[in-house]
Amino acid sequence: MTDRRPSRTDHRTDAIMRAALDLALELGYAKLSIEAVANRAGVGKHTVYRRWSSRGLLFLDAVLSLNTEGLSHSNTGDVVADLRETMIKAVDVLGRPPWGPLYQALIGEAQHDPEVAAALNQRFIEPQTADTLARLKAAKDQGELAPDFDLDLAFDMLSGPLYYRLLITQQPITHDYIDRVLQAAFAGMSPRPPTR
Amino acid sequence: MTDRRPSRTDHRTDAIMRAALDLALELGYAKLSIEAVANRAGVGKHTVYRRWSSRGLLFLDAVLSLNTEGLSHSNTGDVVADLRETMIKAVDVLGRPPWGPLYQALIGEAQHDPEVAAALNQRFIEPQTADTLARLKAAKDQGELAPDFDLDLAFDMLSGPLYYRLLITQQPITHDYIDRVLQAAFAGMSPRPPTR
Incomplete structure (x- = not known):
């Protein structure tokens, strides 16, 4: 410049x-x-x-300008509540109308344009993954997570189903759906008593 | 006709x-x-x-012609092994070159063309979901799954991370990655003793 x-x-x-x-x-x-x-x-x-x-790179910046603020995680001491808050914020901006269809279109473009795919990852996905990982590490340090909890996979397990709904089934991503994903992802998070 | x-x-x-x-x-x-x-x-x-x-509907049929055979689940009595087998087969066909990039392009098209999105769901996603659900129900009946395991969400939890890798991070979907997803999705599947 x-x-x-x-x-x-x-x-x-x-x-x-x-x-x-x-x-x-x-x-x-x-x-x-x-x-x-x-x-x-x-x-x-x-x-x-x-x-x-x-056009794709301009559109990427335009879509990311909607939400780059405010998607970092709180630490209230309750990791599931904190993840839930950020997931709901992210879905409220990018996962439903009016902007959801534009985010879908952006990801559609990323399938044809490697520059858009790389920029999407560098500018949005990687920072979000890092912020989520930091929150999960804090939870592990605080004893909230089982020792065998796969920290590095957690972002994929949490956001994968949301992207699957946005891009594949294209059903609404409700708050109830987010709760079920959290429940399933953290089912093995902590020691559980035998249920018999 | x-x-x-x-x-x-x-x-x-x-x-x-x-x-x-x-x-x-x-x-x-x-x-x-x-x-x-x-x-x-x-x-x-x-x-x-x-x-x-x-063009989109032709391309859909062409891509699905690659793999509509052979993606139904076995029942060997080990639900995780049976799911793993089908996931590996699906990823080997649709999740890596040469066909993976074409499946990506198809899903990209589905973001712009509602007819392609609807046909993809009716012709491929829904039958695969139903087949997975049937296998999981059998596992529940056989006592392999905890009573609170979310059967209806399981396909999303298993395939969501694979689609996330294919479409968003675009990293290779290795067999090791599939194993980690299975491990995370089934971490809370069965009663576990306290680990303390």
Whole structure:
């Protein structure tokens, strides 16, 4: 970046991402074009391309701008409650209308565009995984988790079913569903008495 | 269908689906067209459209033709071993090259095309879920599963992490990963003695 005038740049960046989201909601992602986004945002195509080399990367930033705040975990001493809070927040933003279908479209794009897939992982999935792992490690240190609990797999076990619902069965991801996933994922978390 | 000459129809159908797979492997799904598939299969475009109303639905049938056989569960009396066998077979076909990227592309298409999403569920996901559930019910009847094991969620807990890896992190789905998922999903399956 040669041109460094932060406030104007940020203002334009926000306007472009907002225009991308508005147009995707109106037209669907399939019909989104850099040209239409530039027109809606009142900037030239070059201004958009200077920052984003493809429609997919622009759309990624636009979708992530919705929720990068506020998805880190609390530590109240109750690991399941803390994970539940973050899962509900994430699903409320990305797992249901109006933004859920745009997040679906973004992941659909990631199946065809390796740059979008890599950026999605670096910018969103990996930080979320690390934050979840840190919360789980704290729980293990506090004796909340059984010694054989697979910490490194936990994010996949918790978010896998949510993505499965979003992308495959496309059924609503209700709070009840989140509770059942937590229950199943943590069924073997702690020592249990024999149930006979 | 007005024209009912089974053997010729089946032969053509197979040739068209095979052509779709070959072309998708060569060019990638994004560049697949009904016209190119018809040319490769040596039939007219109308012959293709008579059976499939869209590229996505043709591609779905072509991908499912790879594996609809052989993914039902055995019952050897060991539910985890039987699930493992089917998961490995499914991942070996749909979860790694050469067909894995085509299955990814198909699911990508399902994010933009509700007809493809619905057909994927009706033709593949729902029968697989039902077969898994039947195997789990037998295990419950045989006393292999704890009374509070969430049968209806089990398919999501087992396949969710596999889809998450295929579609989101895009890391290899190794047999070791499948074993860890099974271990985590069944950690609370049966009564455990206190570990203290």
